[in-house]
Every structure is written in C-alpha cells, then in structure tokens.
Amino acid sequence: MMQRFLASALAILVAASSCAQRSSNNPYEQAIATGQDDIVVNYIEFATIPDEDSRPPRLMHMLAEPGGDRFFVSSMRGRLYVVSSNGNTVDTYLDINDSRWQTRVQSAGNERGLQSFAFHPQFNQRGTPGYGRFYTFLDTAESTPEADFMSGGSRHSHDTVLLEWTADAPSAPAYSGTAPRELFSGTTLFQP
Numbered sequence: 001m002m003q004r005f006l007a008s009a010l011a012i013l014v015a016a017s018s019c020a021q022r023s024s025n026n027p028y029e030q031a032i033a034t035g036q037d038d039i040v041v042n043y044i045e046f047a048t049i050p051d052e053d054s055r056p057p058r059l060m061h062m063l064a065e066p067g068g069d070r071f072f073v074s075s076m077r078g079r080l081y082v083v084s085s086n087g088n089t090v091d092t093y094l095d096i097n098d099s100r101w102q103t104r105v106q107s108a109g110n111e112r113g114l115q116s117f118a119f120h121p122q123f124n125q126r127g128t129p130g131y132g133r134f135y136t137f138l139d140t141a142e143s144t145p146e147a148d149f150m151s152g153g154s155r156h157s158h159d160t161v162l163l164e165w166t167a168d169a170p171s172a173p174a175y176s177g178t179a180p181r182e183l184f185s186g187t188t189l190f191q192p
Contacts, residue, residue, distance in 0.1 A: 047087035052077050058107070061116055067124030068171060076113030078105030078138065082173065094165070094175040096136065101179050103163065105138050112139040115160070124170050132167035132177065161185040 049057045058076035062083075065072060071083040078096040083089070096105050096114060107113030116137045122130030139160050163180035 045087075047071075047073075047083045047090050049073060049075070049081055049090060052079065058113065060114060063117070063119065065123065066119050066121050072117070072119075074114050074117050074136075076105075076115075077107045078114050080114075080117060080136075080175075091173055093173070096138065103138070103161070103180065104140055106141045107139070114138045132170045134165050134167070135183075136163045136165065136180070137161075138163070159185050 049059060051057065052075060057079070060074045060076050062071055062073045064070075069085040071085070072093060073081045073083060073090075075081070079092055080094040080096070082091050082093040096103055105114055114136060118135045120130030120133040120135075122128040123132065123134060125131055137160070141159075161182055162184040164183050165175065165177060165180045167175055167177045169176055
C-alpha cells in the first residue's frame, strides 16, 4: 500500500513540476480524444516542489523517511527536499551545491546530476550505527581526489561519487551535520 502511495505521489510531483511553466494546471493544451478502452486516472496534487533558479525542478526520487512521517524528494540539480506527511510543507533539507560541502553537482546535459539517495534503515534510531546517516549518488565535475574507478574512453566528462552524510539531528527541518564522507568515485570517459 505504501509503495503504491509513493508511486502515485511521485507521479503527482512530476506532473506538478511539468505544469509549473504553464498558466493552468492542465498539462495537456488540447483535449485527448476518448474512447471505450480508456483508462481514467484521477489525482490530487499532494505537494508542490518550488522552482530552482527560476526553472522547474528536475525531480528524480521520493522516499519515505525511515522511522519518521516525512517524505524526501531529490532534484537532479542537487537539492534534497523534505515534505510533510500531508504535503502542506515543502522545505529544502540539503543543498549539495552549498559551498560548505565542497561538492558541486554537475546537472548540465542529459542524465547528469543528483542521481539517487538512500537512508540508512536506522536513520532515526538514536544510539545505533546508522543514526542520522543517508547517502547520495551524484555527478560532479570535480576530479579530486582521484577516482577509484575509470571507465573506458579518452575524454573526461565527469566523476560520479557516492557520499555518506551524517545528520546531527535527523528529524530537524534542515540538514545539520558535517561535510559528507566520500565512499566511492568513478570517472566517466567518452570515446572521441
């Protein structure tokens, strides 16, 4: 049931973000012809993710907070949003591009940016090894330190890194903690 809700909510978020540039909430400028084999989908807008630098966000994933009642949504441009359980509140939990983290997300081009994120199952369990820990998998133009893995090719495009974050207070409305720890990095090279 929860997975179906999350999938529906993500679909609503994606639809809502694509409507951000339109003057109405209707994503289809012209009516779609109907027939007897049509499938009718009704939806309710759950939450609206704000524009990023005057552009609609490029949303990627939505996860339920382990041991909590919030949802988290990632944008390929490097922001992680926290959404209240009723969808009424949306705030930036973490902006990976903040200079404090010394990691710049490369989101220009196709299929680049904050690719994914995951919570440690013990994210909200005080006194456990996973308390406050979550992980981001992202593309960056920064190439130091040297990557652990290099793909074939000769032209450097970007590095992909797996970062571990540790929040001081996981239930806080925004991330408070130290800079992330790099767990793995790989360099992407293209053939000329």
